[in-house]
Amino acid sequence: MGVRSATSAAVAAFAAEVGPPEAGAVAAVGGRTQWAAGGPVSPDAREVRAPVGIVAVEAADMTVRVAAGTAVAELDAALAEVGQTVALPAWDGATVGGVLAVGHSGLRRLGWGPVRDTLLEAVVVSADGRVVKAGGPTVKNVSGYDLCRLLVGSLGTLAFVAEVVLRTRPLPPSERWLAGEADPFALVERLYRPAAVLWDGTTTWLLLDGHPDDVAAQAELAGLAEAGGPPDMPGPHRWSLRPSALLTLRAGAGPAPGRFVAEVGVGVVHAERPPPPRRVDDHVVALHRRLKAVFDPGGRLNPGRDPLASAPTGAA
Amino acid sequence: MDHDARRDAAALASDLRAALAPDRVRTEGVELGLYGRDASVMSGAAAAVCFPLTTGEVAAAVRIARRHGRPFVARGSGTGLAGGAVPVGDPVVIVTTKMDRILEVDPVDRVAWVQPGVINLDLTRALAPHGLHFAPDPSSQQACTIGGNVANNSGGPHCLAYGVTSAHVLAMEVVLADGSVTLLGGLDPEPAGLDLRGAFVGSEGTLGIATRIAVRLTPDPPSVATLLLDFDSVDDAAETVSGIIAGGLLPAALEMMDRRITQAAEAFVHAGYPTDAAAVLLVELDGLPAGVDAGVERVRAVGLAHGARAVRVAADDAERALLWKGRKSAFGAVARLAPNYYLHDTVVPRTRLCEVLTQVYAIAERHGLGVMNVFHAGDGNLHPLLLFDAREPGVMDRVHAAGEEIVQVSLDAGGVLSGEHGIGLEKRDLMPLLFAPDDLDAQARLREAFDPEGVANPTKILPSGSRCGDLQSVPEGVWV
Numbered sequence A: 001m002g003v004r005s006a007t008s009a010a011v012a013a014f015a016a017e018v019g020p021p022e023a024g025a026v027a028a029v030g031g032r033t034q035w036a037a038g039g040p041v042s043p044d045a046r047e048v049r050a051p052v053g054i055v056a057v058e059a060a061d062m063t064v065r066v067a068a069g070t071a072v073a074e075l076d077a078a079l080a081e082v083g084q085t086v087a088l089p090a091w092d093g094a095t096v097g098g099v100l101a102v103g104h105s106g107l108r109r110l111g112w113g114p115v116r117d118t119l120l121e122a123v124v125v126s127a128d129g130r131v132v133k134a135g136g137p138t139v140k141n142v143s144g145y146d147l148c149r150l151l152v153g154s155l156g157t158l159a160f161v162a163e164v165v166l167r168t169r170p171l172p173p174s175e176r177w178l179a180g181e182a183d184p185f186a187l188v189e190r191l192y193r194p195a196a197v198l199w200d201g202t203t204t205w206l207l208l209d210g211h212p213d214d215v216a217a218q219a220e221l222a223g224l225a226e227a228g229g230p231p232d233m234p235g236p237h238r239w240s241l242r243p244s245a246l247l248t249l250r251a252g253a254g255p256a257p258g259r260f261v262a263e264v265g266v267g268v269v270h271a272e273r274p275p276p277p278r279r280v281d282d283h284v285v286a287l288h289r290r291l292k293a294v295f296d297p298g299g300r301l302n303p304g305r306d307p308l309a310s311a312p313t314g315a316a
Numbered sequence B: 001m002d003h004d005a006r007r008d009a010a011a012l013a014s015d016l017r018a019a020l021a022p023d024r025v026r027t028e029g030v031e032l033g034l035y036g037r038d039a040s041v042m043s044g045a046a047a048a049v050c051f052p053l054t055t056g057e058v059a060a061a062v063r064i065a066r067r068h069g070r071p072f073v074a075r076g077s078g079t080g081l082a083g084g085a086v087p088v089g090d091p092v093v094i095v096t097t098k099m100d101r102i103l104e105v106d107p108v109d110r111v112a113w114v115q116p117g118v119i120n121l122d123l124t125r126a127l128a129p130h131g132l133h134f135a136p137d138p139s140s141q142q143a144c145t146i147g148g149n150v151a152n153n154s155g156g157p158h159c160l161a162y163g164v165t166s167a168h169v170l171a172m173e174v175v176l177a178d179g180s181v182t183l184l185g186g187l188d189p190e191p192a193g194l195d196l197r198g199a200f201v202g203s204e205g206t207l208g209i210a211t212r213i214a215v216r217l218t219p220d221p222p223s224v225a226t227l228l229l230d231f232d233s234v235d236d237a238a239e240t241v242s243g244i245i246a247g248g249l250l251p252a253a254l255e256m257m258d259r260r261i262t263q264a265a266e267a268f269v270h271a272g273y274p275t276d277a278a279a280v281l282l283v284e285l286d287g288l289p290a291g292v293d294a295g296v297e298r299v300r301a302v303g304l305a306h307g308a309r310a311v312r313v314a315a316d317d318a319e320r321a322l323l324w325k326g327r328k329s330a331f332g333a334v335a336r337l338a339p340n341y342y343l344h345d346t347v348v349p350r351t352r353l354c355e356v357l358t359q360v361y362a363i364a365e366r367h368g369l370g371v372m373n374v375f376h377a378g379d380g381n382l383h384p385l386l387l388f389d390a391r392e393p394g395v396m397d398r399v400h401a402a403g404e405e406i407v408q409v410s411l412d413a414g415g416v417l418s419g420e421h422g423i424g425l426e427k428r429d430l431m432p433l434l435f436a437p438d439d440l441d442a443q444a445r446l447r448e449a450f451d452p453e454g455v456a457n458p459t460k461i462l463p464s465g466s467r468c469g470d471l472q473s474v475p476e477g478v479w480v
Helices: A009-018 A072-080 A096-102 A147-151 A184-190 A212-222 A243-251 A282-295 B003-019 B029-034 B055-067 B120-130 B146-152 B196-200 B234-246 B259-269 B289-305 B317-328 B330-336 B350-366 B395-412 B428-434 B437-450
Strands: A026-028 A046-048 A054-058 A063-067 A119-125 A131-135 A160-167 A174-180 A196-199 A204-210 A237-240 A260-263 A268-271 B048-050 B072-075 B092-095 B102-106 B111-114 B169-175 B181-185 B209-216 B223-231 B253-258 B279-287 B310-313 B340-343 B370-375 B384-388
Touching: A009 A046, A009 A119, A009 A131, A009 A160, A026 A160, A054 A072, A063 A072, A072 A096, A096 A160, A119 A147, A131 A147, A131 B437, A147 B196, A147 B437, A174 A212, A184 A196, A184 A204, A184 A212, A184 A243, A204 A212, A212 B289, A243 A260, A282 B181, A282 B437, B003 B048, B003 B055, B029 B048, B055 B072, B055 B092, B055 B169, B055 B209, B102 B120, B111 B120, B120 B146, B146 B209, B169 B196, B181 B196, B223 B234, B223 B289, B223 B317, B234 B253, B234 B279, B234 B289, B234 B350, B253 B259, B259 B279, B259 B317, B259 B330, B259 B370, B279 B289, B279 B317, B289 B310, B317 B330, B330 B370, B330 B384, B350 B370, B350 B384, B350 B395, B384 B395, B395 B428, B428 B437
Parallel strands: A026 A046, B048 B092, B072 B092
Antiparallel strands: A054 A063, A063 A160, A119 A131, A119 A160, A174 A204, A196 A204, A196 A260, A237 A268, A260 A268, B102 B111, B111 B209, B169 B181, B169 B209, B223 B279, B223 B310, B253 B279, B253 B370, B340 B384, B370 B384
């Protein structure tokens, strides 16, 4: 193997489809499950789709190489056959590239960690239509700048993801959803690394995973009843709060989310009403502008999308 | 130094002394020499060395360096092995070791704000009463700083299950290359905008200097088991590693030591390691008790199936600590075997460990060098130590040649240049072995966005010419 494994025909075709700068504005389309994130993309942009398919399940290495247009659910099904999974949200129809571009985690973030820790290597198409590799296929790697981190959550504004290598994790041998009236904050404190603790202001849901005996012992400690699964998530808004700031929801202080379900211990709130505005420091705004200018000087990738869209600017 | 240069240096020192304090700025030859090196084999020269106490002082030092037309280099304890802290281009070296306070521990949000000069192990010790710890635990953890961990995205044995530094840094106050101060990341789960925090971690001081760091704290596991398995062949040990991972078990740590390093460590700390084994594996499982017990049985079964001679499970915390002490003292123990050693750091897919190790031994033999292996087997992170006596004429050429071959066989197996030491100067010119010109160009663009003039730790990580129109020069005055 030389500098990199040969660019697959599918990736090369995707790069050709994106084309050189003269080919004009392009919008990368995944499953459209979070299409509103970052604001509307310009209707003039030509739609392109990343390739589809699982390239290689490296079960013994606990990694997988997959084309970015592949549905997360399809990837999960393939990994389940070897007793593994990935820490990506498998929303109905969501693609690997789409959930990486948005960067929002699923309900198991408390136990499984954020989406950004899952991406090991990204083969992307740059704004000038070239194929560029970021990161590497091993589970540990500090060879140069961590462009993968920059890509997760970038909403396709810096490059379009074509193919990725992801870290997989073992499927837990057992899992159980529980629900009841317990104090969710005390649960996070008392239990050892639960997979999820959800709370709607009244009811608490708890997801435990691991060895069946450990799950049983933790369930007893929690003192909750069996539940069929998580509650329906209110929407369409998603708040991001420091975990302890969720206590203001209990106190009824601070901005009102309307109907909500909070991920306790994480700080994500699924809410009916929009989040309170977040201030972003001017220097951070300037860095965003410069990054966009160096990676996509012509502004042709997902025009209209802005990773800072929901945040007003000004001194923090 | 000619007259003008002498005058410039005096003016620089005078400005730094006015901004910091006279006793926290050094310009004398002996001390400049000390700060011309880190733990690598490379050296350079600083124009001045300063020791700020606050973010404001770091920013002032950066602005003064810029005003005098000089670059700046951030430095923690100087334990880096890739030359990342070696001063190039007559810079101002900004040492963060006096910024050593733990500012805040929040056990509810499981986050601590620390200054960059806090020692890694001091942080974990301070957290013990809270039942929490900072997961990255590099071998140098008694000496290395959190700021250095951020710069190098440091790892350590327990990063197998918990992830390297990037997974444990939530936010940072940073001084950027123009001397401005801002906050990257946040304590909330999804901070607005691009993940600039993630881009900054591991950037080896080339994007700015972190002056306050919010680290994620990990709850101490309720149950821990530590096992020592020993083998008659390195292959069997490597196959056991692959077997454990392939079976879907992710231990907290999975370390391997070959015969020579095991013997050296045993003579050094008397951990009860079997000195006649070809290789030993140190495996740690943690979590809830039933999962840990099941893991122990699984590791035992996989080990025995691959020819393990014995499986020892530490009976208590004291025995556990002793088994780890041998591993963590390994590098110190090497001094008994050869006057000098060169420590390498590459990563290969875990399924290729066995064949790459075989090649590493063959490369060392071909170059007439001793070699020993002690490494993070669970994530495929190799650390071959080449043993030599630097007084032997021509030996350094063989050491470097063997090192490059080790890098090449790792890359040929689908691996990468570095797992935790970073690129710095040591591997900068090897980057084109792993990355195509377009890949390097993308990395150079990231750097350009943060530091358009290339004044933050110049010439590190990327070879010159990585970016179209790159003006970065080959470093002068650097001795490898």
